[in-house]
Amino acid sequence: MKEFDALKPYLDKKRDLRYLSSIVYYDLQTKAPVQTIEKESEIANSISADIASISQDPEYIKAVKAFAAANGKNPEQTRLAELLMEDISFMEKVTIEQYSAWNQAISASNAAWRKYRETNDFAAFLPYWEKAIKAQKEICAIKKTDKQKTLYDVCLNDYEPGSTEEQVEGVFEPLKKALIEMLPRAMKRQESLDVPEVYPISIAKQSELTPKLLKLIGYDLSRGAIAESAHPFSDSLSKHDARITTNYDLEDYHGNLSTVLHEGGHCMEFQNWPDSHYENYVEMVATAAVCETHSRFYENLLGKSKELAPVLLKLCQETFGGDFLKMSAEEFYNGENLVRPSLIRCDADELTYSLHIIIRFEIERDLINGKIEAKDVPAIWNAKYKEYLGIDVPSDKDGCMQDTHWSENLFGYFPSYALGNLYGAQILHKMKQDIDVHSCLKQGDLEPIREWFATYDFAYDYLHPEDWIKKVTGEKLDARYFIEYLQEKFLG
Ligand SMILES: [Zn+2]
Numbered sequence: 395m396k397e398f399d400a401l402k403p404y405l406d407k408k409r410d411l412r413y414l415s416s417i418v419y420y421d422l423q424t425k426a427p428v429q430t431i432e433k434e435s436e437i438a439n440s441i442s443a444d445i446a447s448i449s450q451d452p453e454y455i456k457a458v459k460a461f462a463a464a465n466g467k468n469p470e471q472t473r474l475a476e477l478l479m480e481d482i483s484f485m486e487k488v489t490i491e492q493y494s495a496w497n498q499a500i501s502a503s504n505a506a507w508r509k510y511r512e513t514n515d516f517a518a519f520l521p522y523w524e525k526a527i528k529a530q531k532e533i534c535a536i537k538k539t540d541k542q543k544t545l546y547d548v549c550l551n552d553y554e555p556g557s558t559e560e561q562v563e564g565v566f567e568p569l570k571k572a573l574i575e576m577l578p579r580a581m582k583r584q585e586s587l588d589v590p591e592v593y594p595i596s597i598a599k600q601s602e603l604t605p606k607l608l609k610l611i612g613y614d615l616s617r618g619a620i621a622e623s624a625h626p627f628s629d630s631l632s633k634h635d636a637r638i639t640t641n642y643d644l645e646d647y648h649g650n651l652s653t654v655l656h657e658g659g660h661c662m663e664f665q666n667w668p669d670s671h672y673e674n675y676v677e678m679v680a681t682a683a684v685c686e687t688h689s690r691f692y693e694n695l696l697g698k699s700k701e702l703a704p705v706l707l708k709l710c711q712e713t714f715g716g717d718f719l720k721m722s723a724e725e726f727y728n729g730e731n732l733v734r735p736s737l738i739r740c741d742a743d744e745l746t747y748s749l750h751i752i753i754r755f756e757i758e759r760d761l762i763n764g765k766i767e768a769k770d771v772p773a774i775w776n777a778k779y780k781e782y783l784g785i786d787v788p789s790d791k792d793g794c795m796q797d798t799h800w801s802e803n804l805f806g807y808f809p810s811y812a813l814g815n816l817y818g819a820q821i822l823h824k825m826k827q828d829i830d831v832h833s834c835l836k837q838g839d840l841e842p843i844r845e846w847f848a849t850y851d852f853a854y855d856y857l858h859p860e861d862w863i864k865k866v867t868g869e870k871l872d873a874r875y876f877i878e879y880l881q882e883k884f885l886g
């Protein structure tokens with residue numbers, strides 16, 4: 395199609411710039427020396443300004459409009475056109491100066507977070523954060539459409555297109571009630587369980603385990619990379635480059651185990667897209683909730699299952715030796731599935747995890763909508779942790795400053811994790827009708843699961859999330875699959 399051919403050089407250029415931007419981000423979060431952070435952040439800003447200026451090029455805008463109006467598009471191209479039109483309508487409204495100021499405020503806020511989280515200094519972080527939040531609200535006001543009632547609706551739309559705070563509340567309110575009610579019962583039930591002692595495992599041994607875990611799930615190491623960062627993440631840079639980072643804790647090997655399965659789960663999606671995703675430039679369009687579905691699927695639904703426990707234990711025993719050799723699969727499973735209200739979201743068990751998300755959702759919604767102020771966040775955070783999880787927060791470092799998201803203006807992202815849990819349980823239900831998930835896990839052969847995902851799920855992840863979940867499972871999102879899954883696992 396000639397309209398598509400005319401657009402390709404612009405999309406190729408944007409893709410190359412995004413690649414560079416990802417490399418810089420990966421470096422900044424992992425190996426970049428402290429003294430170069432400012433310079434590298436400047437470079438990152440200049441790359442995003444270059445991407446933005448393509449979006450504002452009148453020739454490009456003309457090409458997008460012609461492509462959107464053209465007949466004969468395949469389904470991937472139709473979705474691409476929809477997304478490009480949304481992007482140019484935003485870029486037509488925002489000036490390059492506003493856009494750069496927004497990006498600069500975010501970079502400064504993230505750099506301040508990295509510095510002051512270490513020293514547990516919220517007061518020093520606050521002025522940078524306030525500036526970034528102000529810039530975010532301005533951008534939201536520019537983007538806001540008539541369908542969106544609040545500024546927070548605009549944030550949500552970036553990660554879960556079409557969803558509103560009202561809809562998210564509609565799912566989260568009953569979930570919150572069910573979880574708060576289940577929590578003491580699940581803990582009581584676990585009182586008599588045999589749980590292994592957690593003892594230190596050297597970082598060297600833990601990092602030996604990382605590639606073994608990735609190999610187990612089917613991650614292709616020849617098309618990826620592993621590094622360490624304060625806040626683990628993964629990124630798809632290109633067709634042959636899906637990287638992860640992790641974080642090692644000498645005192646607790648669980649964290650790395652979950653993180654590697656989580657970030658590896660993201661990469662399973664990245665590494666298994668069909669070629670058509672690249673040919674039609676829709677390789678990076680899956681929404682945050684769709685992406686978090688797959689990471690949390692590998693981390694929890696598979697990684698914390700009874701069936702996979704003996705397989706994971708064997709890998710740990712081969713790698714760690716020592717007292718691990720005495721551990722039974724049942725003890726290992728119990729250790730991975732202890733329900734305990736805790737401070738840190740990333741380490742939370744499957745039952746309390748969504749409560750961590752609901753707390754963040756309630757705070758960021760009120761913050762962006764102007765109902766609360768940034769300076770009050772630590773106190774509100776601590777009060778909610780006491781109310782929902784019954785725990786005291788000893789420091790902001792392990793409280794409201796624990797996640798990178800807010801320092802990067804990723805407001806609206808957190809709900810994706812909890813929505814990912816809901817989507818995941820619904821997909822597992824469907825997958826079990828098609829393949830014998832139980833014996834795949836028992837045998838440690840995850841290849842049929844990877845194949846199922848590639849065929850029935852990843853190939854459609856470019857769709858609008860509502861259409862995607864219907865395509866994958868035959869029905870719209872239904873929270874009951876997740877609630878039933880938790881009830882069976884922790885109370886059954
Ligand atoms: Zn993730």
